[in-house]
Amino acid sequence: MRISTLGTGMVGHALATKLVSLGNEVMMGSRQAGNEKAVAWAAGAGPNASEGSFADAARFGEVVVNATAGASSLDVLAAVGAENLAGKVLIDVANPLDFSQGRPPTLTVCNTDSLGEQIQRAYPEARVVKTLNTMSCQIMVNPGLVPGRHTVFVCGNDADAKAQVAELLQSFGWPADSILDLGDITAARGTEMYLPLWLRLWGATGTGQLNIEVVRGA
């Protein structure tokens, strides 16, 4: 499959590398074609890896992954352009974290709205699926780093898009019964607002190699 990953940070790098390793053709998008990090990644990742501008990458991909910093995701998608997102599955793994006042970060949007919803509203023809934003990028692409069962959430308005994303998650190593569909894109409020707890869990346990398992009673 042709997939574009937007963003050259740790998350974009981890996802692009995993996707290439699974046999996908991946274009890493950045603000300007020729971005040093993206060029270095593409050079090292083999013949199925390439790089370009955000718009180049989105045009290339059948599926587009938003792996940019959440605080700038809407700007990045504006640079992509609605015409390059229409009809496509847009996987949003970003969190709207605001580090401008220091740490711990706050959220730029929460409670009555979410980044996932903002993106879906701005690009109504994209099929937005929010997923993987509740863990570090190492765990996203290698769930086996955390032992035993643990959960990855998906939400979005388009059932077929969620099914495609579930397949992609399984290719990453997520067991089908660890993928929990939370419903429509408004559930992004829940997974994004989990971030402050996640940051505390990291602090309390001393490791970012953690995740949560949803355990059910009768």
Added chain:
Amino acid sequence: MRISTLGTGMVGHALATKLVSLGNEVMMGSRQAGNEKAVAWAAGAGPNASEGSFADAARFGEVVVNATAGASSLDVLAAVGAENLAGKVLIDVANPLDFSQGRPPTLTVCNTDSLGEQIQRAYPEARVVKTLNTMSCQIMVNPGLVPGRHTVFVCGNDADAKAQVAELLQSFGWPADSILDLGDITAARGTEMYLPLWLRLWGATGTGQLNIEVVRGA
């Protein structure tokens, strides 16, 4: 131990009943002494159960449990009075949920502050410990309803108070190694902001008998 539980709703009822069953003397506090629900509870719960006003109850307790609706907790504690909270462990299990705009509820405070912090700031001589607010009251007092391992969080500024609360949680049936200390009271932002996800988990699984287990890697 003498414990006061503030609030006559499901959460207060469940906690008061559990605490009495464990041999504690419990006074259930409500807006006015003689509250119908509190009288009925005290009549049914045996000789160690009593009821009174919020101030009566807080005066009675060596430990005070805030089990009121989060949106009114600050009003309730104002009725209690700072003099009845000074030096005491104040266990805050409330969530600042706002149902005034319908469901799903939003939070009355989040992101840069939390109910737990508001309470600690308003009553600096109380030793506030936030805990148990991440699950239904059935699970709070009977963790075995959810099979296997799962986690309960505590946070607060006073280490001795957290140790006392951990003992109380263990008396409820929480294994010591399932009690995760998240640090100071600012971590209440994390556990309160988890609520929107928890409500979605309830919706997706069809049961409120659920909790999360924090699973760690290497």
